[in-house]
Amino acid sequence: MKRPLKFSEHFGLKTLVLLAVFCITSCGKKEEEHDAKYYEKIKVEGQKEAELTAPPLVPKPVGDRPAMKLVVNMEIKEQEGEMADGVKYTYWTFGGSVPGSFIRTRVGDEVEFHLKNHPDNKMPHNIDLHAVTGPGGGATSSLVAPGHEKVFNFKTLNPGLYVYHCATAPVGMHIANGMYGLILVEPEGGLPPVDKEYYIMQGDFYTKGAYGEQGKQPFDMNKAIKEEPDYVVFNGKVGAVAGDKAITAKVGETVRIFMGNGGPNLVSSFHVIGEIFDKVHIEGGEMINKNVQTTLIPAGGSAIVEFKVDVPGTFILVDHSIFRAFNKGALGMLKVEGEENKKVYSGTIQEGIYLPEGGTIQNMPKENGVAKSIVAKTVPEQIKSGKELFGRTCFACHQSEGQGVPNAFPPLAKSDFLNANPSRAISAVLHGLSGEITVNGKKFNNVMTSQNLTDEEVADVLTYVYNSWSNNKTTVTPQMVKAVRAKPAPKATGEH
């Protein structure tokens, strides 16, 4: 009795599973084929010139417009730009920006692509659009000499967010110099409307000089082949999406970022500090993943990320391969304005001392922050221990040579803010510092946390900083720190 029952159960289940699998695969396949053919057959209505935008902006959504003939006029320019403050680099660009102009199309559009190579350029170029179905993605038809123009047509068959790039030899060099951008193929009826849309692309750069080395920096082929970039940046340069140029939104708005990765070499672990992506179009395609912390963007690939911003503040965009963010420039900012929402995020509500049982740090309370040692150190001794302290505590933000991170963390090297007022510097270390300050002519608006250090430690680290990187050689003594500590802490400006 048992046996036949089991058999029939088995049989039934197997058949069902088989049937289901068959149905899913066959139905799915059939639909896909239908789509491609369907889009190929879509008739276009009317013609217009495509709106092209430089990052971080994108053209207007296609909405529910019919497929049409879209004329794209793309000009290639070889031009000098700034990789970072004081660092010059010759970029090769589509449309005068890195990444190149954003192209927004709809599935079924017939694109008439005009590729124009500026007469002053030295190099022949072409374009490979990943949205193109055809040899070389257009590259075989578009090699264009300086001072000339090539025209080719293609029909967009697959919705998605695609990378385009130059594919003229040496391909790696053309891409490394900034020749990439994004072309969006929206589905019928367009992507769902959102409040803010932005265009950001990561790229790695290889210069003869190390990160931050001033002056004109030529491309370094050797580093490019070794895949050891000096710069990993968003939108072509350090700080292109930070400070004054940060992207913005208001509390309650939904932000959509068309995020690409031009490479040439690195894969991006794209992450927004303090946000969770509500939706990610994985690799720029149709599949949507929800509630994503970090999304992987391949070189020559993309992702569309969407998230609603619930609380105000500055949200940092990073490549979470994190040394790239803090040491090579892969750092951007999203500034959100609006009402606080303490339910979602409270801010610091309590600050206390944590004493692990049997811990060695016994004299942490601030009142006890008196110098432990009775014997006063010499200045060289102070510098020596200050240097070690700096390496542990300060360097993460202010960087090894005190150069800081443009638009995020102010420099300590040759810093007018620092040199002007040692008491203020002591206070900053003791109590933290927040709100807008101006250092060497650049504005910074960030938060430095208070450091739990002894008077002697504060004296040592500041003496080290003051005696390094062309600062004014002030010697800070534990007595000076003690005096500042005795005064009431200044009211933090940025915190509520």
Add this chain to the structure above:
Amino acid sequence: MISRIKTAIFFLLFISSLCAQDVNMAAIDGGTFVPLYGATNKKPVKVAPFKLDVYPVTYEQYLAFVKKYPEYSRSKMKGLFADKSYLSQWKSDFDFGKNNLSNAPITNVSWFAAKKYCECQGKRLPTMDEWEFVAMADEKRVDARTKEEFNKYIMSWYEKPNAYANPIGKTFKNYWGVYDMHGLVWEWTADFNSIFLSGESRKDKATDKNLFCGSGSVNATDLMNYAAFMRYAFRGSLKANYTTRNLGFRCAKD
């Protein structure tokens, strides 16, 4: 008999020395070398002895030519032989304007115009092999292509904007006494389009597997390939009626 031949030779020498253009030509001994492209199976190519202009042709020289042959002036030039940007940087037909130095290399000239210019001087355009043969020399050696610094110098020009506005003769004098093969402008060659690069370089790669096969780091050969590849890729993008701002020429003679 012998004395007559001697006289004839003397007379010929005398005539050739009268021709000022020849003074500014360097004698190239010729030899064999393996060019990056064009040599089937990487066999050496023979270059016969010839003469090459020491400098690229300048504005001043080209103006003299245009005055002598007005059909090559900007407004008279036939569209078949030069596109619209032909001499577009000039002020007028017979005036190259104040923005262009008289001793800067002439650019925005088509292959047809360059060829004609050379013919009118009793010369010709150098072949690509001849040009490449001379271009592989640095100050001291005939073939410096494997020297890293040499290749870096060549590649650095790709990043210098507006080099075409510089006067001739400011780069280095090479082994043959020739200037400006690198660092000033691209130059036309007689058979510039004899090697076909489709522009889809990744496809071209299949025809030359050695070119970009990745070694762990760049050695001098890779750099040499990159530097030279740029020239071949540039030539591959041209047509004979094209004119561009960074493309000039110089003449050769047997």
